Amino acid sequence: MTPRLSLNIMLILSVCYGAAVAIVALTTDDLVGTVALIGGIVLGVLWTVRSFLLRGAR
Numbered sequence: 239m240t241p242r243l244s245l246n247i248m249l250i251l252s253v254c255y256g257a258a259v260a261i262v263a264l265t266t267d268d269l270v271g272t273v274a275l276i277g278g279i280v281l282g283v284l285w286t287v288r289s290f291l292l293r294g295a296r
C-alpha cells in the first residue's frame with residue numbers, strides 16, 4: 239500500500255466516522271458517547287500506526 243493510498247483511506251474513514259456520529263446524535267442521545275469513544279479510539283490507533291509505518295519507511 240502506498241503512502242498516498244493509505245492517506246486517502248484514512249481521510250475517508252475519518253469523514254465517515256464524523257458522519258456516523260452526526261447521524262447517531264440526530265437520532266438518539268444514548269449512543270453518541272459510545273460511538274464517539276469507539277470510533278475515536280479506532281481512528282486514533284490507525285493514524286498512529288500509519289505515522290509509525292511512514293516514519294520507518296523514510
